[in-house]
Amino acid sequence: MTFTVGYAVHGSIAVLTLDHPPVNGLGHSLRVGIAAALDRALANPAIRALVLTGGERIFSAGADVREFGTANSSRDPILPSVIRAIEMSSKPVVAAIAGTCLGGGLELALGCHFRVAGSEATLGLPEVKLGLLPGAGGTQRLPRLVGLERALDMILSGAPQAARSFEGTPLIDALIDGELMPGALAFAEKVIAQAMPISRVRDRVVDAPAAEPFLQFARNTVRAASKNMPAPQKCVEALAASVGKPFDEALKLEREFFFQLMNTPESRGLRHAFAAERASTKVAGVPDGTAARPIRQVAVIGAGTMGTGIAITLANAGIAVSLLETGQEALQRGIDSIRRTYESALKKGRLTPDALEQRMNLIAPTLSYDALVDADLAIEAVSESLEVKRVVFEQLDRVLRPGAILASNTSALNLDTIASFTSRPQDVVGLHFFSPAHVMRLLEVVRGAATSAEVLATVMQLARRIGKVAVVAGVCDGFIGNRILARYVSAANDLLLQGASPQQVDRALEEFGLAMGPFRVGDLAGLDISWAVRKRRAAENPGVDFSIAADRLCEAGRFGQKNGAGWYRYEPGRRDPIADPAVDALLAEYRRDKGVTPRAVGKAEIVERCLFAMANEGARILDEGIAQRASDIDVVYLNGYGFPRHRGGPMHYAEEVGLSEVVRALRRIAAEPGADARAWTPAPLLDRLAAEGRGLKDHLEGARK
Structure with missing residues (x-):
């Protein structure tokens, strides 16, 4: 043209x-x-x-x-x-x-x-x-x-x-x-x-x-x-x-x-990130011009940390919100938390008193599902339990009018199972916000087997309206972000088994450019949360060993910043991580139990193992169709997981290194004594592309043809 x-x-x-x-x-x-x-x-x-x-x-x-x-x-x-x-x-x-x-x-x-x-x-x-x-x-x-x-x-x-x-x-x-x-x-x-x-x-x-x-x-x-x-x-x-x-x-x-x-890698990474975010708005099976449903009022179910963050995000965009909880005390805590957030913004000069009251007035607290009848969209933000979500979605299915969208904020659970709790699976979608929801830019939009194109068009348009960068993901355990995160954390834990300390691993990855190393992130999020996920996965996959060194910390009652001890020690009222000899002792015992003699681990090896593990899992996700394009995976990690923008994302970084080099490194690690060969074996997609001298963009073009 x-x-x-x-x-x-x-x-x-x-x-x-x-x-x-x-x-x-x-x-x-x-x-x-x-x-x-x-x-x-x-x-x-x-x-x-x-x-x-x-x-x-x-x-x-x-x-x-x-x-x-x-x-x-x-x-x-x-x-x-x-x-x-x-x-x-x-x-x-x-x-x-x-x-x-x-x-x-x-x-x-x-x-x-x-x-x-x-x-x-x-x-x-x-x-x-x-x-x-x-x-x-x-x-x-x-x-x-x-x-x-x-x-x-x-x-x-x-x-x-x-x-x-x-x-x-x-x-x-x-x-x-x-x-x-x-x-x-x-x-x-x-x-x-x-x-x-x-x-x-x-x-x-x-x-x-x-x-x-x-x-x-x-x-x-x-x-x-x-x-x-x-x-x-x-x-x-x-x-x-x-x-x-x-x-x-x-x-x-x-x-x-x-x-x-x-010609610098930094500019290539930044330009890739810019183009990737533009590309992520294009969704396969959702033609340009697909009609979007109007979103005037949204119901948020759950007034905890995530629910209140979502409510703030919506109110900031001028959208009326009904915030539902099961008890008055929990509901009031949520409303008080929202007001404190706005008052903090007021003190910093980011909000006027009038704007504060306008936004608070957009959020209507309620204890009754019947108050949600006018909602165009409902977002569930309750605990990660299918049984709890079943109760919520059955109630939403009962009270919401035809054409209203039912969304789950689940970070890992099967969206198709959640959709089966309703009589309208075509109207069910995942909206995985990242905490704190009113700060983090990323929104994983999870597409169920029955999710309609109209629903996807609507939530993608809503994402732009509320200032989020949206990426569509398919249904699998952890979707894009948390599935790769699990593999990344596992690789980091392998390094502990080899002889690295948590602070060595964190320091190497932070010097690479990540906002925070995996062990500091674990302490911040709460080690007990991922411990519960591993136990769930072990129960669902008999015979597969999901245990890692972090389990030893949890068994010792070390859950992270929340109780002052995790991978690091924390002084009361402070968040500065302090190396703890008690962790060294736990790791030494863990290595003895595994029959591993510790060795010196360098920065380059730490970065290689952690980044290549991410890229390898990303390639599997791409090959399975969970992600539409490699650059979507990069967008997820740039906007939700603190990956350095100038590196372009884990998939772009793998291409900068060279896919054949990544494949050789993965094969070398997979062949090491005691290595988890299943996890480290190169993804079939990486193998194919490396053998053919092609890149991840070539794979995308081939898929289009």
Whole structure:
């Protein structure tokens, strides 16, 4: 499909309108269109000025990231060439900015001679979030318009800012209330009538009298804050060039930095994460345009930690909530907990008193299922027991009207079994929120055997509305996230058996980039919870040994932070993990009982075993159809399990290492004396792809065919 640039003439003004929905990504075809429309206007002697716009809704969200790494990304005309052509135009060019103007879109506007913006427009250079820097002049033109310090802050944060905040700076020549185009045309007519001289940003000088001490402070701060991330440091050096080098020389340096960063594993990981989150919204079997049911009122069953977090999430999005509990005391505890959460936000300045009361008023406490009759969706958040859930779903099936959706927040139980408790399995879906539900971004949407496409479309739309990143999973024990977590924790426990200490394992994985190592996570979550899961699995799978070293701690009454002792020791009122000799003694006894002589375990081995175990289980999940695509697994781990975003996720990391290398390592570990060969044997999918020299994306393409 070819995207064009609209061309219209209003008197002596040519209007060039970007036309590449939905966000006017500056792909090759659009760049060609801009250059052609510019040449057309310049060749017409009747045209005295140009207006470049994206229309009334959006200017441009920047580069077309789908082109990164493809031939189109470097095909002429590249974006810097288009911007230079606009900048060197003999006729004045006015950028008319509405809505979003980000990245390459803002760089395009900076190349224009004048800029007018709608009062609600936002401007930003978010490239650092992709491990990059602005590569089409952003680091050179922006400081010439807003000053060095503000430009550096804008580029390092990557956060969009209101166009209105630039009023009075040379970045915005005029703010326009109401419709943008009439105001933009009037401004262009003023430029013509007053013979206003063409203002090229490149000809300006950066106003920064104390540039060197400021830049040195910025270097020191960024070096400490960015750790192993190269992009922020390159941003500082590119901006330093704006005051220390001629414009064209600095522009060349910026471009060199851009290509250096494009080839870093950090940028590849961040770009993968960005694309993966976009891809996760596409659900197989749910065609675009599938009708979604309206969600005006939601019932939440259970006012514990999870239920209250879900209620807060919904109320924050302006959705009315009925919060049900079985007893008045538990219900009041839940309401009090919600109010405390909002009061904490009030103290931090994140909420106004009026907003607090508005949100509290959206949450209606109740002890009766009959009060839920008007709910469009009910979310069960009770204990992980099928019998308890049976009672809840039978009641919901009784009181909810036809067409209402019944959802379970289960983290591992069989959704099809839960759906069988109702007369409407097509309306049952899993909505696995992560704790704390009002903070964590991830939402696992579990698709049962009978879940309808309409229900899936509805909950995916709801996820966006409440600010969640949703990933669809199939039915299995633990779904995507917790199934892989179990294998990851098992690999970490194997390392303890080999001779590593909990703090060694945690430290190695945290240095790799995980937010928290597995043993610190275990203490935080409560070791007794996973202990109960292992006992359940052992009962359901006679003859399979699910026991691990953590069982010894639980048998000794060490459940984690909740009682001051788990893998670590905790002082009263503190959460700092303290290495405990008692754990060393328990592990030594565990190794003796298993007949293992401990050995030295290095950081590289810790990372290899834990990460490859995750990727191997992820491949099994993918092959079984529990996950639609490998990148969905990455999205789960990036948003729900503290996996470092710049690593791209466990599946992306495996591809960065090389699938054949992962397979060789898994085979080596599986062949070790005493190893669980069943767990460590490479997944058939990994074996196939490695043997064929293909990647996980190739598998997805093959599945589509």
